[in-house]
Amino acid sequence: MWKRLAAAVGVMFALAGCGQGQQKAPAPVAPAAKAAGPAPAYRAKPSPTLLAIKARGYLRCGVHPGLSGFAFRDSKGNWRGFDVDICRAVAAATLGDAQAVRYSAITAQDRFSALQAGEVDILSRNTSWTLTRDASLGLDFPAITYYDGQGFMVPKALSLTSADELTGARICVQAGTASEANLADYFRARSLKYTPVVVASEADARNAYQTETCDAFTADVAALASARSVMNNPGAHVILPTVISKEPIGPVVRQDDPAWTDIVRWTVYALVLAEEYGVDSKTAPEALNTSLDVRVRRLLGAQDAFGPMLGLSNDWAYKTIVQVGAYDEIFARNVGPDSALRLERGHNALWNAAQPGLLYAPPIR
Known part of the structure; x- marks a missing residue:
């Protein structure tokens, strides 16, 4: 029995000695995943x-x-x-x-x-x-x-510099537009009084303003510039610097x-x-x-x-x-x-222009 035990111990030491200076067998490596190809193009339904x-x-x-x-x-x-x-x-x-x-x-x-x-x-x-x-x-x-943004046009002779000076004024505004609600919000927030002269169209608002049915005309700034360009005396009217809304x-x-x-x-x-x-x-x-x-x-x-x-x-x-x-x-x-x-480019200039604007388009790629 002692001989068998000694032999077993000898085998253990021999096996241990064989591992000295040798690298262990590498662990099994999972097969590499197949490279994914481009996703198939989505085909939208025809418009x-x-x-x-x-x-x-x-x-x-x-x-x-x-x-x-x-x-x-x-x-x-x-x-x-x-x-x-x-x-x-x-x-x-x-x-x-x-x-x-x-x-x-x-x-x-x-x-x-x-x-x-x-x-x-x-x-x-x-x-x-x-x-x-x-x-x-x-x-x-x-x-x-x-x-764009909503502004106000007034006669140059009034020498106004801000819409806040229009308290008590009669202001022409077109019905069914965002301008009507913006006007009410702006004057209410500042506790200013005004009389809205609500008309059906931009042409009606322009005519009412020219005939002095109202003291000021409010609309988007570009629309005001458009209206002024066809008035009898465009130089007699100014668009105030006050812009009361964002109009994208x-x-x-x-x-x-x-x-x-x-x-x-x-x-x-x-x-x-x-x-x-x-x-x-x-x-x-x-x-x-x-x-x-x-x-x-x-x-x-x-x-x-x-x-x-x-x-x-x-x-x-x-x-x-x-x-x-x-x-x-x-x-x-x-x-x-x-x-x-x-009109100046202003906000409508490119995002990377010398005087940057808001104009920005995603890339085609």
Whole structure:
């Protein structure tokens, strides 16, 4: 028995000695996971609105009946203006033809019901984005095209410097607009008294102001500048520096077609990106063929395929830019230095401009 025990102990020591100076066997390694490939592209349902537009051959656009710089008929009866150009851009993106638009002049009171009833495909009519309008009307605001705010116009002869000096004044305001509620909120918060002169349209408000039925006229600052530009003596009136609200303005569509919302949204963003990348209606053709900037190539459809994701051709943005222009071109000719309004870019400057504004578009990638 002692011999067997000694032999067992000897075997144990021998085994222990064999492990000295040798590496342990590596632990089993789990098989490497297979590299994941790109996620399959999500295929959204085709936009019913887009299909209807293609079937009829034109876009139906609801615009202001007449607001200089934004939507008005020229001497030949053609619609022109900043908001009109937004619809032209959408027509170019979807149909390849910026002229394939039929316009409907819609009042402030009827604008949402006309869109809800399907009378127009898009509303492009100085309409502010608010929670109530976004959440309770079955409508969507795809993007902001113009950052504005409510102000006041008064006769220069009054030498006023602030809206707070309008206590006791008669103030013209258009019915059915956010301006009516903003006016009441502002004066109530400051315990100021005023007499509202509520009229049906912007033209009525302008006429009432010119005939001195009211002492001041309140509306979005851009609308006031538009009204002043067509008055008998524009230089006799000033827009006070007081701005009492935020009015983010942009096109409106029905909420039941998210693919259409995306189309309108990215058409607006394409206009903004074109300005940011230094591409316009004149330089786009050359940039399409020679630009080495991947951002420009993607925007114009020379690289990758983003248009089909929206149900559009790959050169959708190129057609829009060439036919309608980049954002800065649209702004300049309608409301900026090349127009009667001569509005400054202000908040509507690019985010990276020398004097930065709020204009910012997500990237196409």
